[in-house]
Amino acid sequence: MNMSKESNRIIIFDTTMRDGEQSPGASMNLSEKLRIAELLEELGVDVMEAGFPIASDGDFEAVNEIAKVIENVVVCGLARASRGDIERCAEAVKPARRARIHTFISTSPLHMKYKLQMEPDDVHAAVIDSVSHARKFTDDVEWSCEDASRSEHDFLCRCVESAIDAGATTINVPDTVGYALPFEFGALIEMLFNRVPNIDKAVISVHCHDDLGLAVANSLIAIGAGARQVECTINGLGERAGNAALEELVMAVKTRQDSMPFSTGIKTENIIKTSRLVSTVTGFTVQPNKAIVGANAFAHEAGIHQDGILKHAGTYEIMTPESVGLVESKLVLGKHSGRHAFKVKLKELGYDLGDNAIAEAFKRFKNLADLKKDLFDEDLIALVDDTVVRVNNRIRLISLEVLCGTKHQPPTAAVELEIDGEIKSCDANGDGPVDAIFNGIVKLLPHEAKLMLYQVHAVTHGTDAQAEVTVRLEENGKTVNGQGADTDTMVASARAYLNALNKLLVKRENSAPAALSARAAG
Ligand code: KIV
Ligand code: ZN
Secondary structure, three states: OOOOOOOOEOEEEEOOOOOHHHOOEOOOOHHHHHHHHHHHHHHOOOEEEEEOHHHOHHHHHHHHHHHHHOOOOEEEEEEEOOHHHHHHHHHHHOOOOOEEEEEEEEOOHHHHHHHHOOOHHHHHHHHHHHHHHHHOOOOOEEEEEEOHHHOOHHHHHHHHHHHHHOOOOEEEEEEOOOOOOHHHHHHHHHHHHHHOOOHHHOEEEEEEEOOOOOHHHHHHHHHHHOOOEEEEEHHHOOOOOOEOEHHHHHHHHHHOOOOOOOEOOOOHHHHHHHHHHHHHHHOOOOOOOOOOOOOOOOOOOOHHHHHHHHHOHHHOOOOOHHHHOOOOOOEOOOOOOOHHHHHHHHHHOOOOOOHHHHHHHHHHHHHHHHHOOOOEHHHHHHHHHHHHHOOOOOEEEEEEEEEOOOOOOOOEEEEEEEEOOEEEEEEEEOOOHHHHHHHHHHHHOOOOOEEEEEEEEEOOOOOOOOEEEEEEEEEOOEEEEEEEEEOOHHHHHHHHHHHHHHHHHHHHHHOOHHHHHHOOOO
16 A cells, blocks of 8 residues: 555554543453454454553453454554563564554653653653564554644654654654644644655654544644544544544545545445444443434434425535445334344344344344334344343343332332342332332442443333433443443343443453553553
8 A cells, every 4th residue: 555645545543442442431341342343344444453452461362362353454552662561562463464563652841741751862762762672573663752742843853753763664643632723733744744854754644632622623634734544433432532533534535525535445334333333332322413423413303404405415415324324214123023034134234143142132122022013223223232242241130120109119129130140139229210220239249339320312212112221330430331221211220230330340350550550641
């Protein structure tokens, strides 16, 4: 691939599983990361950053397993500018057909003085040492100057030039704190092209955060200035306000070919299903008015708009819903549908499941079909996500009975769980039915996690709609989001709480003290 400034091909570097996972609460376990990696490959990203191997054994294992199975995408791991980090990262990405080590260090006065407590000359020496060390393991090395947009230009140019001389093949310029304005960020990239003598020996990449809502705008202007790699995440997930959203960047380029004559390898019809999986796995619901992937992104409410759309879609639609993989919601199978039709339908919705998963999901589908007259695509998606996509392997709901209403005060819940293979049950009271259920769960599995968010949304319209509940728990500064779906809102609530607890257990196991300080990257 010609990746120079003259090429019009943009490399899409996805960091959903690294920077995206750094969103508070957005933890992903190994099997979830493997599913996301497969979909990213299908989507056509060029590089996937699968994790930060030194951060925890879980991160290492995820990068390593992804490196073993992904065939057509560069698999990348992140490492600080230390030999230990780089060696751990090299080991994790080793099985990949195309492996990249991404090493970084801060170059801004603020970060060097307070975070690193290092002199600029020592930072410069670390750049050379880290890049040369990484090159011993792979010839695909990316170097990032963290907090580049607040760095002094002379020092930045000196570090970039030395990183390229030391063997970096990609130079990534992050707007780590989402501080830059588009005209400044474009000028920064132009300045590097004008002042760094060996700049043509590397691909220039950008990595923008969305603290001021400018991540996509900054990435686009950087492309105009010569950047040929953009780092982004599905649904704009990422540290704090998130990273540039992949779907927004790609669709902006595709839709505005008149002023952005560039191409990407993204098969845009796969955007919606990838977005959905990331949302399900992380428990981060996509806001309805989110560009490209929000539920309202292609909905027209005002009469005058609907009238225009009927006369000519182009009046109010700048891209088609089909181009991002949005197919009209259809009435789907009913209670007499067989397993084969069910399997075909799931395939159509983008799920490629094994026989055991199909059998489990089919059982729940039959129960749902008995309860709900009209079944829509959204019902199947919620059901399958709840049955087989979310991993609840330590704690499972066996049964739940709730008594509430004006004649049952206080509300009570009889909760039966399977915890690590052992069945346990109890009765509990609460201020309301949800409180009673959650108190019951705490009785059976005592823990200190605080409930930070409880949210219900109806999957479809109608009072027989399935409820999808999101629960956020926080324990010692770690947050997790859990989700659950059911036609019974109380059952969905219990499932969501248990999903969050299952994730918390994984997070507890995965976070050694070293992991927390390794999370210094933005
Ligand atoms: O935001 C940032 O600076 C980062 C780097 C590690 C690339 O995430
Ligand atoms: Zn970042």
